[in-house]
Amino acid sequence: MIYLDFEKPVVELETRLEDFRKQAISRSMDLTESIQSVQAQIEERLHEIYSNLTPYQTVQVARHNSRPKLIDYVKFMTPDYIQLHGDRRFADDLAMWTSVGSLDGKTVFIIGHNKGRDVKENIKFNFGMAHPEGYRKAMRVMELADKYGAPVITLLDTPGAYPGIGAEERGQAEAIAVNIRDMFGIKVPIITVVIGEGGSGGALGIGVGDRVLMMRYAMYSVISPEGCASILFRDGTRFRETAQMLKLTATDLKGCGLIDEIIDEPIGGAHRKPIQAMSLVKEAIKRHIKELLAIKEPITEYRYNKYRSLPPKLD
Amino acid sequence: MVDNEIKPELYKCKNCGKTTDPELFIKNFRVCSKCGFHDNVPARERIKMTIDEDSFEELWGKLISTDLLGFSDSKPYSDRIVETIKKTGENDAIITGLAKIYGHKIALGVMNFEFIGGSMGVVVGEKVMRLAELAKEENIPMIIISQSGGARMQESVFSLMQLARLSGAIKRFQSVDGLFISVICHPCTGGVSASFAFQGDIIIAEPGALIGFAGPRVIEQTIKQKLPPGFQTAEFFLEKGFLDKVVDRKNMRWMLGKLISLLLSIPMEGVEA
Secondary structure: OOOOHHHHHHHHHHHHHHHHHHHHHHOOOOOHHHHHHHHHHHHHHHHHHHHOOOHHHHHHHHOOOOOOOHHHHHHHHOOOOEEOOOOOOOOOOOOEEEEEEEEOOEEEEEEEEOOOOOHHHHHHOHHHOOOHHHHHHHHHHHHHHHHHOOOEEEEEEEOOOOOOHHHHHOOHHHHHHHHHHHHHHOOOOEEEEEEEEEEHHHHHOOOOOOEEEEEOOOEEEOOOHHHHHHHHOOOHHHHHHHHHHOOOEHHHHHHHOOOOEEEOOOOOOOOOOHHHHHHHHHHHHHHHHHHHHOOOOOHHHHHHHHHHOOOOOOO | OOOOOOOOOOEEOOOOOOEEOHHHHHHOOOEOOOOOOEOOOOHHHHHHHHOOOOOOEEEOOOOOOOOOOOOEOOOEHHHHHHHHHHHHOOOOOEEEEEEEEOOEEEEEEEEOOOOHHHOEOHHHHHHHHHHHHHHHHHOOOEEEEEEEOOEOHHHHHHHHHHHHHHHHHHHHHHHOOOOEEEEEEEEEOHHHHOOHHHOOOEEEEOOOOEEOOOOHHHHHHHHOOOOOOOOOEHHHHHHHOOOOEEOOHHHHHHHHHHHHHHHHOOOOOOOOO
């Protein structure tokens, strides 16, 4: 487990817990009571810490390496998944995942940013930063979902679309622009969940959902707090201030009326109890799919009206 | 002629350094007569040089942004809005309305780079969305002339959501065969290029315009090397296949009129067939 700086009070307790467990085994002692007491203390401290996260601390949790990643959700929600590759134009972008599988017996397509869990994976997946071919693959698969009438689930977890030479040469702006526009034409329900980092246009490029849900400790922003600090203050180290100003937490965005629902996370964040966290996400997704399938009006009308009526209302 | 009359300050080309009488320079569409450098054009002047005389009817000009998030950098965002309105005489970074070009009615949007770097916040999003809805309703072509540093950070996710809102309206317009011509001017990056600027049925840019998703500085920081000269220019994107044309400013009005005329099979008023 990687501990975040503000989790220090828990580190000591968890070390003690580990010691008790070892002793219990090595010396065949009954330390059940001590263990339970420390566990309770840990829960309490975690609850306290996580109830008072600053916006930047939330960003740190959202980016946590041990947080369940796209592939964990895919395996958990659609164990029979089949991964689909390639944009049919240039290449297969591993930073963007697309697959088809069954979610409790119903066919769904899952599209998402593929962040790695360690350095090796991250290099392979380009840290979840897609190139134009990734966005084009996503669109191709959304059209496939549309054709076969299966709902689309998009899972957002990216620092942003990749800013590089190849990405520009192959039309990063065009790829994202076309996705954002053409998602309005997809005639099946689209559920979007921000599972980690919702990095600006690169996130929105697959994020035009009929329902937009956010995990409790995910973030969604027009720019990273670091990028914002270096532009506005010409000082990248002032990211704590900009994280505050950007109102990028789930609580803030729900308060602004820009997302539909916050999905709770286990005490201490999704990285402590990934299965529990993923179950909550799965249940929320199923509920929203059910609701959307029951809507009478064409889903494209519903989607347009949802975005059209987003706050603020201008006269 | 009075001997001691103060001569108007000469315009000096930012590219080649040639000096020109400012009146002549403006008459030449703010393009350097020597090197062809296209300098910035204020939005109102741009409208005038693009459409039929006195045909502009502005819409939604009173929409003003508010500080939705209590944002403050070197100064509070609310002060920045008030000061920018005072300085530019415009209420936000795009002017929208109805106009005529060679006698044909169009929905027109022209961005205004002086207004917080032409950044797109709630007002720009709302106006582009309404413009596309109007073009659909009236069954007329839409032209948007873009120039923007991207989404407006001070409005955070409210800005980001504008990419979706206006794109939805453009999708609906285009799905009933509405004609949308996008004109990209220097510079155009971020949220505007990642939405309407690259959603046109026809996409045209001015010579030398910097265009991209990420700005060159961000790319250089990411890849830790200098970008080759000419990277992310209009000519670069023409070569890469993302633009229909690069058009000199003095020919832009004619090009827009001609395209509408050809695509909609209608005559150009005042031009012999």
